Amino acid sequence: MLEIPRRSPSGIFSNRVPINTIPRRSLSGILSNRVPTNTIFTAMLKEEWRVHSTLFGSAGFALFPLLLVFFATAGALFWPFFSDVLPAQTAVILIHSCYLLAGASVGGFGLFGREVMNRRFGQASMIAYSSRSLPVSEQAILLNFFLKDTVYYLFFWVFPFVAGLAFAAPFIGLPILSVIRMLATLSLSFLLGLSFVFLLSTIYVHSPRTLLGILVAAAAGAAFYAHSVNAGVISLLPPLALYYRPSPLLLLTTLVLIIVPSAISVRFLKVEYREETRRFPETLDRLVGILAWSPDSHLIAKDALDLNRSEGGAGKVVFSFLFPVMFIWIALFILLRFIPMLSQLMVFAILLGVISSTIYNWVTEFDLFTSYAFLPVEVGTVIRGKLQSYGLLNLVSVAILVAAGLGTGQVTLLLPALLTFASISFYAVAVTVYVGGLSPSIMLYNAKVYLPYLGLIIPVLLVLLFVSIPNPWFALSSLCLIPPGWYILRKALFRWTAWEQPSF
């Protein structure tokens, strides 16, 4: 006979841990969470390492920063040869701007809440889900995730670059004090970009209109400040100013600009606890009808629905693509002061071609091949569908380029700029597919993958930039990239179709 233990209802329920009673916490509350912060932090760091080392092997993953050391050393050693074209101050501005941009590109945590943790490495980020089963708030988890990512990126992106500079410093007459200063200011630039976009993305999740208002106001304020004070770009980027004019006050200002936005973002993070079920009328077939020109219309339609319905929506494209593109356009303005013979539109088209290939990463983020593996579909077919989605999304790039051409009155250069952009974008995405298959955002962290990627992209990029200096029309030589791009793409489809797909 089944016996029921004699306990009063209150006895059964009285010792239950209240569910969902963790209130929105103050920052101090988050920091004093009962689960020691360093426990989660350390575990996340270990997890990060193990995820990557499991995928690529410890050596492959550890080689990644060494590669950056090598490139930084080589770049610094060769810099004196083209210091006439790229003066030291411009180089310093560009490097700081690049790290600001790098920080900005990884700072969109607020956009996705829980989803970003999941998507970053497929289903592998288990600790990010601890709040489901352990008494840890989502805010505490995100704070640790934020700190872990900060440490991880500093170790993988900033420190190796500065180490490379340090190796080259004695040979190019760079004082070691400047290297140390750069270690601090590049880290601060990266963190500034990261925290700034973290805040913007958090605002976006709460109210896209507010974000738009803030961006317009900030742009107007920056332009007014730069114009009225004639301060230039150095004063607009505090870490850069700190590099040239170190002072405790400037350091404090920079730290406040980093910590306050991050703290606000963690405090007001909107974690999507979608308890309600989301319902949509059948849309796939309608999209398939619209895309009927393609034999892979169902795959493209699925990508479109994934992109539209996933958290962040169009904001993902804004933060990962439009921001970097806007930055490049602004950086080119600065660069033109020093290299007046550069055609801003043509150089923009070349760089846009490379940057646009990151759109491919987005369309591959939402599914793994395991979702298709039990259906009669080849990897090559799925990649073909993703490439068509990529092509359609790249109409945004085309629109940007056309707007830039018309806006600057360079109408005669518009057609060659478009052709240059299209050929480079095609080549860059072919290379991305070859090295990364259906998981480029994961695979590119493997040094053995990243090296051939850089080897196939950077020389081509440099050659095109140089040939466009004497005459912008020479950039049209990028059309020569179409046959090798086609060849690489064919090889890529064959390569990935032949391989058993890795599951992450």
Next chain:
Amino acid sequence: MEIIIDVKGLTRTFGDVTAVNNISLSVQKGELFGLLGPNGSGKTTMIKCLTGQLKPTSGEVRVMGLDAVAQPVRVRELVGITPEQETPPSFLTAEEYLHFVGHIRRIADIESQCGFWFDFLEFGDKRDVLCKDLSRGTRQKLMVAQAFLHKPGLVLIDEPLINLDPIMQRKIKNYLTEYVKGGGTVFLSTHILEIAEEICTRIGIIHQGNLIREGPVAEIRSSSKHLEEFFLDAVRGDPHA
């Protein structure tokens, strides 16, 4: 009788681990074959090799007369597969997912097929819900439905009923039995012995990658042993089991 699955000397290793070790096996048309084994015994690897999702390290696999290594996509065109772990894409609704599969499989009467499965598995009220918001059980219903949409001659099902309530389990068991009577073939992998004992016509027991027993369920029923007893003896290495 027509042989639908023919496996000879199938071995699949992952590094130092041998997941499937030199298995030979055949399944005839109209059989409901149950592959039983403890967790991690090699059942899922076996199904993935049968459907061309994994390449065997050695051995031959023929499914419906096709070489599953040379023509994996063609094999997957002909068969239906309900995987153990894979879930439908997060941002399609249940109905869109079935339509998506319909497009891939070029199914003409997808609308009526969807209607049948929504009614039969009783989740028509969830047809417009995003797959990521579906309960685990409903997702499993969806995965079962997608495997039968194109009316395949062979269905391979990995742990078919694990998330379903008893009423739905009964429905699916009845459906599988009728499907086999109608000329279909089922290759079922499970560690739930009651399911196998109830509906399978023949079973194989896989343990640590080796096929250690194989035979008709009727023989077990005619002996004094229950399948559970038979299974435990086999896994523990009783030579008389």
